[in-house]
Amino acid sequence: MASLIVDANYRFIAAYNEVNTRIAQRQQALALYVSLVVSLLAAVVALRSAGAAAQAPIEWLVLGFPVVSLCFAFLNYKAERALTNLRLFLAQLEQLGGANEQLPSYNTDPAWSLGANRARRFHDYSVALLVVSCNAIGLGAAKTIFPQRFSDAPAFLWAAGALALLALWVVLRTPQWHYSPGKTLP
Numbered sequence: 001m002a003s004l005i006v007d008a009n010y011r012f013i014a015a016y017n018e019v020n021t022r023i024a025q026r027q028q029a030l031a032l033y034v035s036l037v038v039s040l041l042a043a044v045v046a047l048r049s050a051g052a053a054a055q056a057p058i059e060w061l062v063l064g065f066p067v068v069s070l071c072f073a074f075l076n077y078k079a080e081r082a083l084t085n086l087r088l089f090l091a092q093l094e095q096l097g098g099a100n101e102q103l104p105s106y107n108t109d110p111a112w113s114l115g116a117n118r119a120r121r122f123h124d125y126s127v128a129l130l131v132v133s134c135n136a137i138g139l140g141a142a143k144t145i146f147p148q149r150f151s152d153a154p155a156f157l158w159a160a161g162a163l164a165l166l167a168l169w170v171v172l173r174t175p176q177w178h179y180s181p182g183k184t185l186p
Contacts, residue, residue, distance in 0.1 A: 007071050013091045026079040030127070033072040037134040040064045040139060048074045048145045058146045058157040065138035066163030069131045073170035076127055080177045087113070087179040110181050128171045135164035 040061065047133040079151035091107035107113055139160055139172045143150050150157050
């Protein structure tokens with residue numbers, strides 16, 4: 001029985017399909033994050049009614065903003081690492097038989113890949129801006145609507161702020177995992 005080897009072209013096509021899937025997943029995570037933050041904000045505002053305000057678990061609800069941000073940051077990290085790994089694989093395929101010396105090579109030629117990274121930086125800026133602004137809006141609204149509750153239990157706001165800063169730190173570190181030619185995975 002002869003062994004079957006999958007041609008490099010098919011591997012390349014499969015890897016690029018996976019790259020496109022990962023990019024779509026990253027965009028879906030961004031939409032999910034915004035939806036969850038808006039839902040949390042709606043819950044905070046809805047709890048301000050006179051009857052519910054005294055018993056509302058607002059202190060715990062406010063932790064939802066940074067927890068959602070942290071999950072989003074981790075999903076963003078995962079997507080970036082997967083994209084980098086796939087592009088390293090594609091770069092190796094582009095170099096088979098010296099093809100990168102005869103044909104344009106998106107993943108091998110720094111002119112293409114570094115330009116793509118510069119453009120992708122705007123995704124990173126958007127993510128960082130969303131994490132900062134969504135946490136500021138959510139925590140600020142909760143503190144404004146329920147000032148006495150957070151005066152009595154400030155640890156919840158401090159914990160939420162610390163988790164939000166951790167999420168921002170993960171987001172700001174993401175660009176170090178961008179693909180670049182010649183890079184290897186740590």
